Amino acid sequence: MSDPQSIRQLKEGDAFLGFLLAQEAAYKISAKGSEYLELKLADASGDLKAFLWDVRAIEGDMEAIRADAFLWVKGSVTSYNGRLQLKLDKVRFAADAEVGDFSRFFPVSARPVPEMLAELDGLLASVKDPWIRRLLSDLFVEDAELRAAFTQAPAAKSMHHVCLGGLLEHTLSVAGMAERACGHYRDLNRDLVLAGVLLHDVGKTAELSYQRSFGYTDAGNLLGHIAMETEWISRAAGRIPGFPEELRLQILHIVLSHHGRLEFGSPVLPKTPEALLVHYLDDLDGKLEVMFRAQRDETGGGAWSPFSRALERMIYRRRWPAAESVEK
Numbered sequence: 001m002s003d004p005q006s007i008r009q010l011k012e013g014d015a016f017l018g019f020l021l022a023q024e025a026a027y028k029i030s031a032k033g034s035e036y037l038e039l040k041l042a043d044a045s046g047d048l049k050a051f052l053w054d055v056r057a058i059e060g061d062m063e064a065i066r067a068d069a070f071l072w073v074k075g076s077v078t079s080y081n082g083r084l085q086l087k088l089d090k091v092r093f094a095a096d097a098e099v100g101d102f103s104r105f106f107p108v109s110a111r112p113v114p115e116m117l118a119e120l121d122g123l124l125a126s127v128k129d130p131w132i133r134r135l136l137s138d139l140f141v142e143d144a145e146l147r148a149a150f151t152q153a154p155a156a157k158s159m160h161h162v163c164l165g166g167l168l169e170h171t172l173s174v175a176g177m178a179e180r181a182c183g184h185y186r187d188l189n190r191d192l193v194l195a196g197v198l199l200h201d202v203g204k205t206a207e208l209s210y211q212r213s214f215g216y217t218d219a220g221n222l223l224g225h226i227a228m229e230t231e232w233i234s235r236a237a238g239r240i241p242g243f244p245e246e247l248r249l250q251i252l253h254i255v256l257s258h259h260g261r262l263e264f265g266s267p268v269l270p271k272t273p274e275a276l277l278v279h280y281l282d283d284l285d286g287k288l289e290v291m292f293r294a295q296r297d298e299t300g301g302g303a304w305s306p307f308s309r310a311l312e313r314m315i316y317r318r319r320w321p322a323a324e325s326v327e328k
Contacts, residue, residue, distance in 0.1 A: 016086060017073075019105075021105040022039055022041060039065075039071075041073065045107070050086035059091070065093060070098075071094055072098075076089075116169065136198060139233075153168075154204075155201065159286060160285075171200075174282055177281045196254030197278055199255055200255055203225030226255065226266070233248075250272060259279070
């Protein structure tokens, strides 16, 4: 059997037969009192809702149809309120060995991990402050487990850079903007800014789960990444003899305030220039990635994207082309 179309390639009226990853699965009762199955199915290109209106069409154990399970599905692509969805005819559980290559089911960063790690190591080597360089080296070089997780974790569950390697991609993107900002605003402490950028989301390596579908770990739900990384940074600084208390406080302040507002999860507001910069660059990078993704997504067609809950607006998809450079 040839590989089915990816989710991104599907259009209304297409038939689908193949394997998909269930990110969500729930048995529900319709208004008429009949039981049906609602799923969120995914591959590396995206996801879509799917419905099996007659649960008697499930082959095998109904309890095996759950979130994080691979499923074999047969159905057709329909549209509801401008969004594509799958109307399923058959569903069954699929064992990992049957599915084969897992890379078809998990979105990954467009940037190769070795390339991103080389850029990260270049940034670490560029730090002049010996205390900051030691702290960052202890976390991102000496801690092999954390370094490996930093290359795999997504930057978020659903908002931006939702892919394996997304956290590292996002962090390096913010670092690139920070370098330019520090070159413009000379009063900024470049090494302190870089420390804040590299550390502001490091706790997401443990807050998020990303072995199958993207979600939250128990620790992530209970503590959140800001609390987790604050503890890690304090612990790492405590292992360095003589680490300056003032520096520890300023780094922690950047991390604690990077969401910018109390209602967005930061226990304090940014109160230093470096903290303010990291907050705005982090926010900007995440929101621009959401916009670019919405413009690339052709779901529903037309000039406007579906409503974005992340940005609380629709996104205008038409782009004015950049002028080509003219050789003189």
